[in-house]
Amino acid sequence: MELQQMRYVIAVAETNSFTRAAERCLVVQSALSHQIARLEKELGARLFERTSRRVRLTPAGAAFLPAARQCLDAAERAAAEVAAAVGEVRGRLAVGLIPTVAAVDVAGALRDFRGRYPRVRISLRVGASEDLMEQVGEGALDVAFLGLPTTARPGGVAAHELARGRLVAVVAPDHPLAGEPVVDLRRLSREVFVDLPAGTAGREQSDQAFAAAGLSRDVAFEVTNADFIARLVGQGLGVAMLPSAYVPQLAGVVTVEVSDAPARVEYAVWSRFGRTPAATAFLTQLGIPVPDGHAP
Incomplete structure (x- = not known):
């Protein structure tokens, strides 16, 4: 064979x-x-x-x-x-990320990495945090960038916290809330929402915040792409809550601070059972501390 x-x-x-x-x-x-x-x-x-x-x-x-x-x-x-x-990095580098990753310029990092290690084959996959975490654990991905509620921690993988940030409300420019300096969850609960699918980590942080405040809300539009969330919001079909560090990338919407907003934590994760040389080189390039050698 x-x-x-x-x-x-x-x-x-x-x-x-x-x-x-x-x-x-x-x-x-x-x-x-x-x-x-x-x-x-x-x-x-x-x-x-x-x-x-x-x-x-x-x-x-x-x-x-x-x-x-x-x-x-x-x-x-x-x-x-x-x-x-013998001092040469080659092989593969399979990277995963959530659509709203903001702590790392992944595209720029991959460009720099390919310039430095041209013999590494790079692939990229965009998905939900829980799916990416599972794929890292299975070895299908080498490194992934996640966003989780502050109540959750990455499981089954090695992890490094990158950043913490609060969510903000995102509304259409002509929405009644667009001129407000700050809003709270109770006021937002009266709006129709655009959000990520139920059960995903990106959705869970908002669901937990409203539930903790004893509030319910109407999520009428469930989509997997943050850019499309902004498009629906910009058309006045609903409001959304997105990470404050990510929303500056969006056009055609207005952000409003939320006084009792939930927060999320961004992580870089990799396998607990061994890293490829390419994964080690990529993490090192990003300034993420990793133990010597290829084992975590």
């Missing part, structure tokens, strides 16, 4: 096509098909069902795929560790 064969299987599984997989792997289709057939013979099981219309994994193929990915990850990690031992 060879690593190249595993790469071919993964490519076919991800593209659902031997032709597209061969194009991705920069080989002729006959060579790719031959190598997969050799692997199937060695394993004693078909990995793909092939018809004139489609290609899909067999149950055996579905069982083989996660292990194949782990083997390739381990091989890439081994090569990266050897390179790091």
Whole structure:
């Protein structure tokens, strides 16, 4: 069993096509098909069902795929560790972040990192804090930037607190509250809200604040993108509460201080069970203290 064969299987599984997989792997289709057939013979099981219309994994193929990915990850990690031992950082850097991250200029940091370590393949994923935390714990992401209520702490990962900040109200320019210097949760509770989906960490901090004040509110619009929250607010469809450090990036809305606003904490998190050389270099570039070596 060879690593190249595993790469071919993964490519076919991800593209659902031997032709597209061969194009991705920069080989002729006959060579790719031959190598997969050799692997199937060695394993004693078909990995793909092939018809004139489609290609899909067999149950055996579905069982083989996660292990194949782990083997390739381990091989890439081994090569990266050897390179790091002779002073070269390469491999991968998979980063995750919430849409409203404000404590770190992630785009600028990745630009600087790529300029310094051009042999590292960088990928980026945007999502909710709880999902990103899980992906870091599973090894799918190397580093992630989260925002959590002050009542929560990152779990199952190593973490470094980046910043704390309060939420502010965000309203349309012609909203009656736009001219107010400050507002409280009781007044805001009479408004229709635009917010993140229920159950997410970004939504939880506001839900907890209103519940602690004995108030309920009407969240009529649930969206996953903070920029779209601002677009809906700007159209007068509702009000929102967003981190004060993030809202200067938004256009077409007005911010109002909230006297009893909830707060959130931004964190950088990484695996507790080991960091890749690229992850260590990235965290170090950001000035985040990490222990010597690649273990946390």
